[in-house]
Amino acid sequence: MDSYLIQMNGNSDIPSVLDVHVNINGTNPSLGKVRSRKPRWAVRASEMSKKTFNPIRAIVDTMKVEPNPNKPMISLSIGDPTVFGNLPTDDEVTRAVKEALDSGNYNGYAPSVGYQSCRQVVAAYYSCPEAPLEAQDVILTSGCSQAIELALAVLANPGQNILVPRPGFSLYKTLALSMGIEVKFYNLLPEKSWEIDLKHLESLVDEKTACLIVNNPSNPCGSVFSKSHLQKILAVASRQCVPILADEIYGDMVFAECKYEPIATLSTNVPILSCGGLAKRWLVPGWRMGWILVNDRRDIFGNEIRDGLVRLSQRILGPCTIVQGALEHIIHQTPPEFYHNTLGFLKSNADLCYTALSAVSGLQPVRPSGAMYLMVGIEMEHFPEFENDVEFTEQLISEQSVFCLPATCFEYPNFFRVVITVPEEMMLEACSRIQEFCERHYQGSEGAQDLECDK
Secondary structure (H helix, E strand, O other): OOEEEEOHHHOOOOOHHHOEEEEOOOOOOOHHHHOOOOOOOOOOOOHHHHHOOOHHHHHHOOOOOOOOOOOOOEEOOOOOOOOOOOOOOOHHHHHHHHHHHHHOOOOOOOOOOOOHHHHHHHHHHHOEOOEOOOHHHEEEEOHHHHHHHHHHHHHOOOOOEEEEEEOOOOHHHHHHHHOOOEEEEEEEEHHHOOEEOHHHHHHOOOOOEEEEEEEOOOOOOOOOOOHHHHHHHHHHHHHHOOOEEEEOOOOOOEOOOOOOOOHHHHOOOOOEEEEEEOOOOOOOHHHOOEEEEEEOOOOOOHHHHHHHHHHHHOOOOOOOHHHHHHHHHHHHHOOHHHHHHHHHHHHHHHHHHHHHHHOOOOEEEEOOOEOOEEEEEEOHHHOOOOOOHHHHHHHHHHHHOEEOEEHHHHOOOOEEEEEOOOOHHHHHHHHHHHHHHHHHHOOOHHHHHHHHHHO
């Protein structure tokens, strides 16, 4: 048998276990004894992937229902303002991206937290005397969703819990459960325009609570918290020493009668990670540009949270560089009338939908004050043939080809959510069909009792 002894680094003192024998003839009796088992495939999904659960997809994907073939489908379910083409972004926004692309300056890697100049642009745009910001207080992310993910990942460990609004955006739960973080839901009150039940919120706090998520303006509610209510929320966070993750992606998307207050401007002692982005206000959700603003005037986060955010951002290596290159132009050159026109359209559609559905027996819409949504309560006792909001919305698709999300998707049964970004004529048609559906299935008190007896 021909073989070679390979000596590592020429050091004769290296233990013999590091000697490598290479058998030229391909035979070595000792190898047969090393293999004690027969190899076999055993590829399994990770525990994190198994824990990742999207409530909306889980519900919608199981809705085995065909729309009415005689009526064109009207989808009021997707929170994407670009779907119908009636809400294009401004020409200045598009021009900014074209110029960034043509410059050839943004084809390489940027720092994982974003270009320093772009961070400075965002900091200057949101900075104010009540909540001053500098470039180092900004982390650029791949959309607001990643901003929320990084904020959660830096604040909470597996085994801890976070406080989440109910009804609320389903991504909070999806992200938390995949990280092994418990979700505790605090209630919003429809009779108070979806204000937080503050007593319920505070009762949920314990020694394992890592953060409180505040979504204002709200998805799915379309509500906007008043300054006084935000101050009461901050008082709870201050008493309990719980930091806030503020989801403010719909910031400034409020109707004329309301005023939006960034929560960080109202507190000097509660540390806040505010998440936002271009997606909704500038009507470009597919461009995936978001940010985290670190508001921490008492230095409670210290370097640890900031350094943690930097390290977590290095997993993805930052958001799209071309959009970063366009960011300054987008923020400074978008004309005010673009924002005004967008909000005017949303307010008009919100009023139209609220007025139409308020006249429908068995429905209780809650008037929105901003964002792109309206929540509608279903008086289920008057629709006894349906077990819940999921069955109600399934049948609405089947009969009327109108698709609204059942609010079970948002942990809030017996409501449904309407997206108000569709063209006006489509909004009118959808409301007319919903009215026709409800008139067909509505049962007065006596009728509902009779049907229950038949069951």
